[in-house]
Amino acid sequence: MWQGLMAQTNAPITITQNKVQLTFTIDPAGQPIYTVDFNGKAFITPSRQGFVLATDSLFYKGFALINTEKKSVDETWKPVWGEVSTIRNSYQQLTVHLKQQTSGHLLDIVFRVFDDGVGFRYEFPYQPDLKYFTVTDEHTAFNLAGDATAWWIPGDYDSNEYPYTTSKLSQVNNSSLVQSATDIAVRTAPDPFAVQTPLMLKTEDQLYVNIHEAALRNYPAMQLHVDGNTHQLSARLVPDAVGNKAYLHAPCTTPWRTIIVSDKAADLLASKMILNLNDPPKTTDFSWIQPMKFVGIWWEMQTGKSTWNYADADNRGKDDGLVPNGRHGANTANVKKYIDFAAANGFKGVLVEGWNTGWEDWFGNWKEEVFDFVTPYPDFNVKEIEQYAAAKGVQMIMHNETSGSATNYERQLDTAFRFMRAYDYPAVKTGYVGRIIPRGEHHDGQWMVNHYERVAQKGLQYHIMIDAHEPPRPTGLQRTFPNWMASEAGRGNEYNAFSNGTAPDHETILPFTRLMGGPMDYTPGIFKLKGYAPHVPDRQMHSTLAKQLALYVTIYSPLQMVADLPENYEAHKDAFQFIRDVPVDWDDTRILAAEPGDYITIARKEKGKPNWYIGAITDELPRKAAIPLHFLDKGKKYRATIYADADNADWKQNPEVYHITTTVVDATTILNLQLAAGGGAAIAILPI
Missing domain, CATH: 3.20.20.70 (Aldolase class I)
Structure with missing residues (x-):
C-alpha cells in the first residue's frame, strides 16, 4: 500500500528490507544523495544523483524535497521460460519528489529495496516547462567504501567481447587491453578508466557487489568511469553521432540502476532483482515460443x-x-x-x-x-x-x-x-x-x-x-x-x-x-x-x-x-x-557453490519433470568439488550419471579424456569429484 509523506526538512529518509538499507538525503547544495548499507555497514557511501541537460547544466543540484511516498510489494509471477518456474517480487519502495528551486523543474527518484539489493531510476513527470529535452550527462555515482577487487572489461561503445581482467579498482586502466584486442571487429573506448557493466566487485569486507542496470529502453547503455584514488564509480552514457546522450520527452523514465549485494557469492547468482525491475509483457499468449x-x-x-x-x-x-x-x-x-x-x-x-x-x-x-x-x-x-x-x-x-x-x-x-x-x-x-x-x-x-x-x-x-x-x-x-x-x-x-x-x-x-x-x-x-x-x-x-x-x-x-x-x-x-x-528450460535452479574467477557449481531441475542436471566448472587450477544433493526429494532414490574429467585430464595437455560412471544417490548424498585444470563435470540425475 502507498503511504504519502509531506517533506518538512532534508532529514535522511531510510527504507529497509532484510539486511539491505537505503538512505536518501539532500546535501547543503541541494544535491540528491543516497547510501546503501548491508547488514549495518555502508558499502555504497554517500553518492550523488542527477543530470546535465542541454538546457540546464545544473540539473543535479539546487533541489528541494517536496514530497515522498512509500510502498510495499510482495507478489509472485511466472516467466514464460527461464531458470525457475516462479519468481517472487518483494520490495520496499520510496519515491522522492524533487523540485529545482531556480528553474522550477521537477524530478522524481524511485528507489526499490529488495532482500538482495537496491534499484533506482529517475522519472521526469509531466511539466509545462520541460517537455522535449536532451540529456548530455548523467551524474549518478556509486562510491565504494574501499578498494574492491573487480572483474571488468573495457567500457567500449561498440563491443562487449573483451576477455575479463581481475584487478583492484585502483588498478583499472583499459588502454593496453583495448589496443591489443585486434580480434574484436569494432572498438571504441575513449576513456581508459571506463568499465562495462555488469561490473562484479568483492569488497575488502568480503561483500559481493554487482552494479548494472535494468530495463534499458529509449536510453543509452551505462558504463562506469573508475576513479582509482577515491574508489568512486560514475555513470558514463554512450553518446550519439553528435555527442549527446539521450533525447527524451516527459513524462518519461530512465532505466533502473541496480546494485545487487550479498555476503555469499552463490546468493548473488540466484538474484532475480533485474528481472523484477522489468515490466511484464503486454500480451499473454506465448504458446508459440519454444526453447x-x-x-x-x-x-x-x-x-x-x-x-x-x-x-x-x-x-x-x-x-x-x-x-x-x-x-x-x-x-x-x-x-x-x-x-x-x-x-x-x-x-x-x-x-x-x-x-x-x-x-x-x-x-x-x-x-x-x-x-x-x-x-x-x-x-x-x-x-x-x-x-x-x-x-x-x-x-x-x-x-x-x-x-x-x-x-x-x-x-x-x-x-x-x-x-x-x-x-x-x-x-x-x-x-x-x-x-x-x-x-x-x-x-x-x-x-x-x-x-x-x-x-x-x-x-x-x-x-x-x-x-x-x-x-x-x-x-x-x-x-x-x-x-x-x-x-x-x-x-x-x-x-x-x-x-x-x-x-x-x-x-x-x-x-x-x-x-x-x-x-x-x-x-x-x-x-x-x-x-x-x-x-x-x-x-x-x-x-x-x-x-x-x-x-x-x-x-x-x-x-x-x-x-x-x-x-x-x-x-x-x-x-x-x-x-x-540436457534441457534448456527449467523449473528450479540451485547455486551450490560459486566464487568469481574460480569455480561454479549449479543444479537445475528440468521443466515439468523430476530430473536434475548439474554443471561444475573450475578455472586454470584443479579443484575438488563436494556437491551435496539436498535438493532431491527426500526418501526417493535416483540414478546419477556422472561425466567427469579423467585422472590425467588437463585443459592444455590432455583435454579430451573423461570417464562416465553411474551411482545411486538420494538427498543425503554428497558427490566428491575431482575437476581437472580448466575442467569440469556434468551430472544427470533421474529418479529410479
Missing part, C-alpha cells in the same frame, strides 16, 4: 572448413556472374546433413549462416545495402530445405547479418520476417558485425537500443524468436519481450576459433558479469579441443571436454547451440549423450 537446442553450419566456417561467401571475388553483393569457390558451407546437400544430424539426436533446430547473397561484400566497407535477407545463393534451395526439414521434424533457424547497417535492416524487417514465416523459420539469429549505420552511432547508444527493441517488437508481431548478436549486454528485457530469448553481447566460444581465445577462468566469471542481465548464446559443446583450425595447428580450446558438457548448465540460454561439427561427436558418443539429454 530449443540447435545445431548449425557455423563452427566449420569459424574454423576454415567452409566459407560464408559463395564466391571469392568482390562482386558488390550481387549473385549474378558469381564463380563458386567450392567451399561455400550453406549449400543444400550440406544443410541436409545437419538436418539429419539434428533429427537423429532430438535437436529441434538447424541454424544456417551464409545462405543469402552479399557475403562477398559484407565486412569493413561501412556499406548500407549489403543484404536483402531473402535472396539465397544459387546452391541453397529454400523450398527444398524447408520440405526436407519438415519431413524430419526439424525447424530451420534464420540468420540475418546486417553488417552493422541497422537502417537497411529496418527497411527490410517486414519483408525478412514474412519470408521466415513463409518458410517456417520460428527463430532468427541477428548480427551487427561492423560500424553502425546510421553512421556515427554506436552499438550501445540510444538509437541502437531502440533498434534492438523494434526488432523484438516486430518478432512479437510475426511470432519470431530472437537471438541477437553484437547488441548491448542484456538488462532483463526478456521479461517484457519473452521472444527475445538470447543475446551474444560477450566473448563467446567463437574466439577460440579465430583468435587465441580466453583463459580457463572466463566461464567462471561470465555468470557474475555478462549473465546477470540475461541468457547468453555462448555456443558450448566443442568436442574436438585441439587441431580444429588446420591453418593454425597450435590453437586449442581452454577447456576439457567434461567442462564443455558442464557449460550447458552453468551458462544459461533457452536457445542453446550444439556447436561442434557432427563428425566430431562420433568419437565421443557416450559423452554426447549428456548434450542430447
